[in-house]
Amino acid sequence: MPATNRPTPLPSTVRLRRAAGTLLETFKPKGDLPPTALRLAESEQRYQAVIENASDMIQSVRPDGTFEFVNKAWKDALRYTDDDLAEITVFAIVHPDYLQHCMGDFMRAISGETVDFLETRFLSKDGRTVPVEGSITSRLLGDEVVATHGFFRDITERLRARKLEERAAQLERAERARYLEKMAALGKLSAGLAHELNNPAAAVQRANSGLRETLQRRDAAMRQLAGVCLDSASWRVMEEILGKAKPHRPDPLALSETEATIETWLEDHGIGRSWELAPALAEAGITARELTALAGQLPATSLPDAVSWLAETLVFRESTEIIGQSSRRIAELVQSIKGYSHMDRATEHDGDIHDGLENTVIILAHQLGNVDVHRDYDRSLPAIRMYGNTLNQVWTNILDNAVDAVDGKGQITIRTRSEDDQVVVEIEDNGKGISADVLPRIFEPFYTSKPQGKGTGLGLDTAWRIVTEEHDGTIAATSEPGRTVFTVNLPVSPPPGQEESPA
Numbered sequence: 182m183p184a185t186n187r188p189t190p191l192p193s194t195v196r197l198r199r200a201a202g203t204l205l206e207t208f209k210p211k212g213d214l215p216p217t218a219l220r221l222a223e224s225e226q227r228y229q230a231v232i233e234n235a236s237d238m239i240q241s242v243r244p245d246g247t248f249e250f251v252n253k254a255w256k257d258a259l260r261y262t263d264d265d266l267a268e269i270t271v272f273a274i275v276h277p278d279y280l281q282h283c284m285g286d287f288m289r290a291i292s293g294e295t296v297d298f299l300e301t302r303f304l305s306k307d308g309r310t311v312p313v314e315g316s317i318t319s320r321l322l323g324d325e326v327v328a329t330h331g332f333f334r335d336i337t338e339r340l341r342a343r344k345l346e347e348r349a350a351q352l353e354r355a356e357r358a359r360y361l362e363k364m365a366a367l368g369k370l371s372a373g374l375a376h377e378l379n380n381p382a383a384a385v386q387r388a389n390s391g392l393r394e395t396l397q398r399r400d401a402a403m404r405q406l407a408g409v410c411l412d413s414a415s416w417r418v419m420e421e422i423l424g425k426a427k428p429h430r431p432d433p434l435a436l437s438e439t440e441a442t443i444e445t446w447l448e449d450h451g452i453g454r455s456w457e458l459a460p461a462l463a464e465a466g467i468t469a470r471e472l473t474a475l476a477g478q479l480p481a482t483s484l485p486d487a488v489s490w491l492a493e494t495l496v497f498r499e500s501t502e503i504i505g506q507s508s509r510r511i512a513e514l515v516q517s518i519k520g521y522s523h524m525d526r527a528t529e530h531d532g533d534i535h536d537g538l539e540n541t542v543i544i545l546a547h548q549l550g551n552v553d554v555h556r557d558y559d560r561s562l563p564a565i566r567m568y569g570n571t572l573n574q575v576w577t578n579i580l581d582n583a584v585d586a587v588d589g590k591g592q593i594t595i596r597t598r599s600e601d602d603q604v605v606v607e608i609e610d611n612g613k614g615i616s617a618d619v620l621p622r623i624f625e626p627f628y629t630s631k632p633q634g635k636g637t638g639l640g641l642d643t644a645w646r647i648v649t650e651e652h653d654g655t656i657a658a659t660s661e662p663g664r665t666v667f668t669v670n671l672p673v674s675p676p677p678g679q680e681e682s683p684a
């Protein structure tokens with residue numbers, strides 16, 4: 182009959198009675214059997230049957246480790262026969278990794294202690310590892326332990342289920358962490374962008390706010406000058422001054438000195454609003470000497486209007502310049518955001534690697550702060566096949582680490598070149614470097630050397646996935662103090678007509 186793990190049914194009371202009857206028969210020739218002996222014999226039979234047919238593995242082991250008895254479930258699980266058991270000790274059935282611990286438990290049991298909640302691994306005769314849990318008690322004769330009784334249950338299935346559960350929970354945790362990292366990166370990016378957009382937007386607002394008054398004052402001065410029919414020579418002098426004027430940014434100390442000189446000059450010549458006109462003139466690089474030359478040319482009564490017209494024209498010019506520059510910057514940022522997120526692109530497309538690199542640098546401008554970004558681009562590189570906007574995340578994560586490594590004030594070089602059928606992007610920083618024991622671990626998920634709350638350890642894991650799994654490329658890093666280089670190799674897109682057909 183094939184071995185099965187199913188417990189055989191308990192012998193019926195009929196069988197027990199029959200067994201007891203046989204016993205009775207055995208004792209009969211010697212005379213009447215005492216009723217207590219009969220009851221004892223029946224009781225022993227009953228317990229033996231219960232033990233033999235229990236679904237748990239039960240073993241009885243003598244203090245020297247040899248087996249006294251094992252039940253059917255034990256033999257089914259571990260495949261030893263009675264003959265085998267006569268040859269071995271209990272330690273032969275324990276997995277070597279658990280032997281030391283089991284010996285300790287066994288010693289405790291033979292000193293009379295009960296060992297509960299024991300979990301260990303047995304080895305079956307055919308070499309399988311059988312994880313079990315159970316307990317060991319001891320059997321006493323008088324004060325002496327004559328055997329230990331072990332009760333074990335095979336927990337293979339339970340461990341397997343537990344492992345699956347743990348694996349599922351671990352995957353869920355990792356997925357959640359990745360999602361949170363994405364959200365945090367997005368939050369950081371939009372905060373930086375908001376800041377980047379805020380600067381030019383505020384500048385436009387500032388420049389625009391006084392423009393109407395400037396224009397009104399300029400027109401008023403103009404009307405006055407036209408009213409007195411200012412001669413063309415005077416206009417020429419004023420145009421010349423305007424022509425030479427260009428906004429310059431001397432150091433604040435020199436500027437305030439010029440401002441003070443001009444303010445005094447204006448007051449000396451009876452020109453009002455000197456504190457407002459002086460900065461505009463000084464910032465445009467106009468000196469008191471030029472104003473004196475102007476005063477020599479004009480009738481004294483027209484001088485205040487002429488200077489006012491000059492100053493307001495300069496303010497107007499400067500404001501429109503600021504508005505122009507700032508709105509260009511805003512448009513550039515908006516363009517980069519569109520390019521960065523590829524809001525207007527299909528998922529799979531061929532493109533120039535530099536677009537993504539440049540968009541990322543612009544998007545990260547706020548984070549890059551005082552870091553010097555050098556470009557060493559080979560603009561003749563062929564297009565590469567891109568999948569969505571994800572490569573930008575790769576550049577973002579590498580640059581983000583580089584900024585951390587240079588502590589916000591070093592140098593980062595972005596280099597592109599071609600190599601065989603690949604486009605190579607190198608991002609180098611002159612930061613502190615990665616030590617030899619850390620280097621092999623940087624692409625591991627959750628590996629971070631940064632303080633809690635700063636690093637998640639998912640930046641390079643994400644970059645690795647995007648490069649290798651999505652773009653069929655490679656990513657690697659080399660480092661020495663003051664020079665860390667991340668190298669990303671990406672395959673050039675296949676020429677038209679030679680595309681792989683989807684599997």
Ligand SMILES: Nc1ncnc2c1ncn2[C@@H]1O[C@H](COP(=O)(O)OP(=O)(O)O)[C@@H](O)[C@H]1O
Pocket residue numbers: 578582583586610612613614615619623624628629630631635636637638639640641642665
């Ligand atoms: N340019 C670099 N210079 C020095 N160390 C770096 C650089 N880039 C990555 N590392 C190391 O790799 C680790 C893992 O990076 P990453 O996966 O982005 O996680 P995180 O930035 O959250 O720590 C960092 O903690 C850091 O120790």
Ligand SMILES: [Mg+2]
Pocket residue numbers: 578581582639640641
């Ligand atoms: Mg990082």
